[in-house]
C-alpha cells in the first residue's frame with residue numbers, strides 16, 4: 001500500500017464503518033467536514049474508495065449541496081439569514097453593509113486574508129430574533145455556531161469592521 | 176406464552192418503571208428548575224441562563240435541582256424556565272436572563288414573588304393570582320387538551336420514560352399485542368381523515384396502502400424532516416419537543432406497510448433536532464422498542480437519521496430519495512412513484528414529520544376522537560408557526576378551520592403599520608392580500624381561491640412599511656437558487672424572473688416586464704417537479720393581488736421608500752451634530768461627507784443599507800427619487 005498522508009489516514013478512520021450502496025454518502029461527507037472544516041480532494045478520494053464510487057461522481061453529488069465546502073472556511077464565517085421575517089427588518093441592508101465593509105462583491109466569498117467569510121443562511125425558526133446572523137468558527141472540536149439576533153445595519157457595520165480587523169467573537173458581537 | 180401477551184407485558188414492565196420515574200419528576204422531593212432547551216431557546220441564550228442558575232444554586236448550596244423541557248410555544252419570551260414544586264405545581268417564567276438567576280432560585284426556594292414580574296402562568300396546578308397558561312390569549316385558539324404538543328412543558332424530551340408515562344408507545348403495544356391488523360391500522364387513518372402535512376394533503380392511509388401492496392418484502396418508510404420553507408418550524412417543534420412521537424408514528428407505519436427500515440431525512444439547519452432524534456432512537460433501541468425484536472414480538476424496525484446539506488429541493492420526495500441514495504438531490508419524473516421505486520429502488524413511502532406524529536394519537540384513541548377537532552374537509556389539529564411584523568412570534572396547535580384572522584389577533588395583531596400581506600406555504604406558496612384575511616380559515620381549500628396554498632404551517636405577516644416587492648425578490652431569489660437545474664424552464668425561467676424583479680427594484684422597470692413575467696409564468700409551469708411548476712406563483716400573486724404596488728414600481732414609484740432605486744438618502748437635519756457625526760462614521764461607503772453643519776450624502780456612493788438611520792434617526796431622511804422619465808402606465 002502506498003504511504004498515506006496523516007490526513008488521509010484520519011479520514012479513513014472516520015468513515016471506516018460506512019458502506020457502499022447503504023445510503024452512507026451524506027453521513028460520510030458530514031463527518032469529514034465536521035472534523036476538517038471542509039472536504040479536501042484527498043478526503044473525497046478516501047470517501048469515494050470507501051463507498052465504491054468514482055471520485056468524480058462523488059464530487060458531482062457533493063457539490064450539489066450548498067453546505068459542503070471544498071476549501072477551508074474563513075476564520076469566522078458570517079451566516080446571513082435570508083428568511084422572510086428578517087427581510088422585513090432590513091436584512092438586505094445588513095447583508096449589503098457587511099459585504100461592502102468586508103470588500104466582497106457577493107455572498108460566499110472571503111476576505112483576502114481568510115479572516116472573514118460570508119454565506120447565505122436559511123431561517124431556522126428563531127424569527128423572534130429577526131433580523132439575525134450566525135457567526136461560525138471551526139475549532140479543534142468541530143464547528144461552533146453563535147446566533148446573534150436583533151441586528152441592525154449599524155451593528156452589522158461595526159461587527160464586520162471588528163471581524164475584519166481581527167477581533168474575537170465577543171468583540172464582534174459587542175462591537 | 177402467546178406472542179400477543181409479550182408485547183403488552185414488555186410494555187407494562189416499561190410502563191411501571193416509567194410511572195415511578197415520571198411521578199418523581201412531576202412531584203419532586205425538592206423544587207426543580209427546568210430550562211427550556213430547543214433551537215429557539217438556545218438562540219435566545221438558554222445556555223447562559225442555565226449556567227447562571229446553576230452557579231447560583233451551587234454558590235448557595237440551594238436545595239434545588241435542574242432539568243430541561245421544550246419551550247411551550249411563546250418564543251418571544253425565550254429564554255424561558257419552569258419551576259416545578261414538590262406539590263406538582265409547575266410555573267412558567269420568561270424571559271429569564273442570566274441576571275435573573277438569583278430571583279429564579281429565590282422563587283424556587285420559597286421566596287414566592289421574587290420573580291413575579293417574569294412569571295407567565297401555571298403549566299400545571301393552580302396558584303392564587305397566577306393564571307393558567309391555558310388561559311393565555313396566545314393559546315386561546317388551541318383545544319383545551321393539546322394533542323401533538325401534549326408533552327411540551329410536561330416532559331423532558333430526552334427522556335423515553337417520560338414519553339411512556341404519558342401513554343407513549345401504548346398504541347404500539349396494543350397494536351402488536353392485540354394483533355390489530357396492518358389493514359385495520361391503515362383503515363383507521365383513513366377513517367380519521369389524516370392527510371399529509373407536507374403540503375400536498377394526500378391521504379396518509381392511502382399512501383400506506385400503496386406501500387403495503389407493493390412488490391417484494393423490502394419496503395422502506397421515509398420521514399421528510401427537511402422543512403425547508405423559511406418561516407416554518409412545525410416539524411422542528413415535534414422533533415425537539417417530543418421525538419418519540421415521531422419514532423412511534425414511523426414504527427406504526429413500518430408495521431402497517433411491512434417496512435423494516437426507516438430513514439429520517441433531517442435538514443442541516445436543525446443540528447439540535449438531529450441530536451435529539453439520534454438520542455431518542457438510541458434510547459428506543461436500548462429499551463427494545465426499535466430493533467430486530469420490537470417489544471419481544473419478532474417485528475423488525477430500525478431507524479436512521481440522514482442529515483441534509485442545505486438543498487431545498489431535497490424536500491421534494493424524489494429529490495429526498497435520491498439524496499439518501501448517495502446522489503445529487505434532484506427530483507425525478509414520476510411515475511414511478513416512491514411506492515414503486517424509492518430508497519435503493521425498493522418500494523418506499525415518504526411522509527412529513529407531522530403526518531407521522533398524528534398516527535400514534537389516532538391509533539391510541541380512535542378516528543371519531545380524532546375528528547372531534549377540525550372540519551369535515553380537514554380533520555384534526557395542526558401546528559402553525561407565526562412570524563413577521565407581530566409582537567408574539569411562536570407556534571401553536573389549532574384545529575383545522577381556525578380563522579387566520581383570529582391567529583393574527585392572538586399573535587398581538589399587526590405591528591408597526593397596517594397589514595399588507597401574508598406569506599403562507601413558503602417560497603412556492605403565496606403572498607396573500609389583506610382582503611383575504613377575513614375569509615381565510617386554516618384548511619387547505621380555503622387558500623385555493625386566492626391562488627395560494629396553506630402549506631406546511633408557516634405564516635408570515637407583513638405590515639405596509641416594507642414594499643411587497645422586497646418579499647417578492649427574496650422568494651424569487653430563493654426559488655432560483657434552489658432550482659436543481661434539471662429543467663431549463665425552471666433554472667432559466669427563474670433566473671429571468673429574479674432579474675426582472677431586481678431590475679424593477681432598481682428603478683429600471685419596463686412596460687414589457689409584466690407581459691414577460693406572464694410569459695415566464697406560462698413557460699416555467701412546464702417543469703418536471705412542483706418546484707418549477709410553482710415557482711412563478713410568487714410573482715403572479717404580486718402582479719394580481721398587489722397590482723397597484725407592482726404597477727407603481729414599474730413606473731419607479733414606491734411609497735414605502737424601501738425599493739433601492741426609487742428613493743435617496745439625504746441629511747434632513749444637520750443637528751444634533753453628534754448624530755450627524757455618528758452617521759458619517761458608520762457609513763460603510765463613506766457616502767456622508769462634508770464638514771459639521773454642512774454634511775451631505777453622495778448619492779452614487781450610498782448603498783441604502785440604512786446604517787446611518789440606526790445611529791442618526793433625527794438627522795437622516797429618505798425621499799422619493801424622480802421616476803425615470805418616459806414610462807407610461809400600463810393599459
Ligand SMILES: Cc1cc2nc3c(=O)[nH]c(=O)nc-3n(C[C@H](O)[C@H](O)[C@H](O)COP(=O)(O)O)c2cc1C
Nearest residue numbers: 371372373399401402403490491492526527530705
Ligand atoms: C420543492 C419542494 C419542497 C418540498 N419540501 C418539503 C418539505 O420540506 N417537507 C415536506 O414534508 N414536504 C415537502 N415537500 C412535499 C413532498 O414532496 C411530499 O409531498 C411530502 O413529503 C409527502 O408527505 P405527506 O404526504 O406526509 O405530506 C416539498 C415539495 C417540493 C416540490
Ligand code: FES
Nearest residue numbers: 083085086123127
Ligand atoms: S427569517 Fe430570519 S430567523 Fe426566521
